Amino acid sequence: MSQADKAQSFADLHRKGDPVILFNIWDAGSAKAVADAGAKALATGSWSVAGAQGYGDGEALPLDMLEMIVKRITATSDLPLSVDFEGAYAAGPSGVGRNIARMIAAGAVGVNFEDQKVGGEGLYPVAKQAERISAARAAAEDAGLPFFINARTDIFLKDRDVANHPRLIDEALARAKAYAEAGASGIFMPGLKSPELIRSAAEEIALPLNILIMPEVPAPQELAALGVARISYGPGPWRDMMAWVTEQAAGIYRDI
Template sequence: MKPFAKYKAFLDLHHQSGPFVLPNAWDAASAKAFQNCGFKAVGTTSAGIAMSLGYPDGEHLPFETLLSVLKTITDAVDIPVSADLEAGYGQSPETVTENMKKAAAAGVVGINIEDGTKDPCRPLCDATLMEEKITAVKKLNLPVLINARTDVYWLNADDPGSRLQTAVRRANRYRQAGADCIFIPGADDTGTIAGLRKGIFGPLNVLAGSNTPSLQILSEL
């Protein structure tokens, strides 16, 4: 399947009538195993890739090394591959766009960009900077789906009573900037996911965990 066809297939999976499960691979073997199990697409895990190579998560893995791993994964499977690129491996929109070009050249048709800073005193970046990154990547017109991640829940970045409102506000700003879908890890209970689904326009991704509602409930939401 050619890159644009993979991109279109991945985009369509985000607009089908029910949810789809995207497993996270950390190397070519795991990606191929997921494909053989019948998954329609595969994502990559930044933590899994980094730790498998002896690095901690958080953009400590050299970007060129990451690109090499992504290429081995995309070469190993025929299904769409979406890459977790953390905060884009760059602070400026210009650096991030250059990195996105390289990721697309490695064969990925989806990218995650997150707004976490890894700074406990200021866990989330300014939403305007995140918007600028997304807009800059969108202007490249690459056959790549932009999955904008906000870490409001993952990092407990706001007062508990304000997290839903903050997450919805950031998510909709990222969508307006050009993100194709939104990813909100850490939101794992039915009430929170329902609130997010009601407030956010466009596709919504959540991270599966022990408390995540069943696929049936997610479909109903």
Template sequence: MNSQSEKADLLKKLHHSGKMLVLPNIWDAAGAVLLENLGYPAVATASAAIARAHGYEDGERIPFDLLLAIVAQIAKSVNVPVTVDLETGYAADNETLKSNIRRLIAAGVAGINIEDSDVRTRELLPLEEQVEKLKLIARVADRENTRLFINARTDIFLVNPGLSEDQKLALAIERARAYVGAGAGSIYPIFATGEDTIKTLVNALKVPVNILAKSDTPDLDVLQKLGVARVSFGPNLHRATLLSMEAMLKTVKETRSHYPVTTLLM
């Protein structure tokens, strides 16, 4: 499968297959190849993982040209669809956003995450502004005669700790429905973790819902039964990898032995 549009179509199909799409987000081509070799049907990146792996913090601090080079290499390294965490678009204006989307499509990217809170203030963007952004992204793909699967993230549960769960749910559903109307193929209510909350979202939206895997998130089989279509790991795989490396290298230092590393290669 070589066509970017074919991969975007497959990514969409995977969200509607009835089998939950599990995406342990990676940050380089080696991780993408590993996932493909293990039989994962798609690859997703994590913005925080890519940024921190290259000396930057999350929040669009990594230059877009560098991000693009990384994700282009990831897309080139595998045959499965690649979806990229694009934060809010790495753009201060519409022309830059259009250019970024065109360049991602040209790099073979099949899908993107796009979030609805300001990466610097952590406040929700106005609903109308986010709807127009999603429409613009969809138009760019259409004018390029391609498809691009949009996973629209809403940060209601992340940035509004003072609201009740019912208030968050109502706002999340309102935003999600508007995003679907603007061209989103799935909705990502990040930090929605409770079973009742997730079930309500799935039932209310009737579109694929993406849940973030956290320590307080129900496990995969439970999420599947709740009707979740997609599970992301966000930056957690990168964090877990670094913690594992830290423990291993502490042992090397303390024991003066290379075996904690080299026995894994035997």
């Protein structure tokens, strides 16, 4: 299957009410394990990929190393791969476009692209983030791919008090509309937990809605019923695996 075919296949998996489930991976080995378990597509988690190499999250992992990992994953599995690309390792549109092109060349068929200022404070203004998304879309068009740009807004992660989320939803929806017009393929709202707000967002947003599994978020079956089209597990699988390794090793060393 060509990369363009994989990109289209990945896009087609995003269906409201019948979401694609992404049990996020961090290297070629975890990619093979998740593929063998029956996944229809693969997606990295930035925290997981960085942590597996001894780095912190927030683009601390060198871009060259991320590119190498993406190449290894796509060489290991024929499944479509989306890369959690944080802020695309660039602030300006030209840098965004250049780095998106690198992920495409490495074999990715999509990215998560967030609107928080990585290494800075707050979120990019809507117009600025829209320019960045447009640059990513232009890079995809240059490559001739129906590349899936999962535009992430960090509004709900920046304010984790769920009591404040009803007053933030209008801004989140406004960002979603602007990002869609700029060329996004889907909208990612990590940190959104309320079933009522998730349903409202899924109904208001024309693009597929992505929700992150975390404490107090509805179960996948309920998210599907709410109209969600993509469900991500983020760094959870990697954290659970590292906790298991630590527990197993601690038991061994205690018994010595």
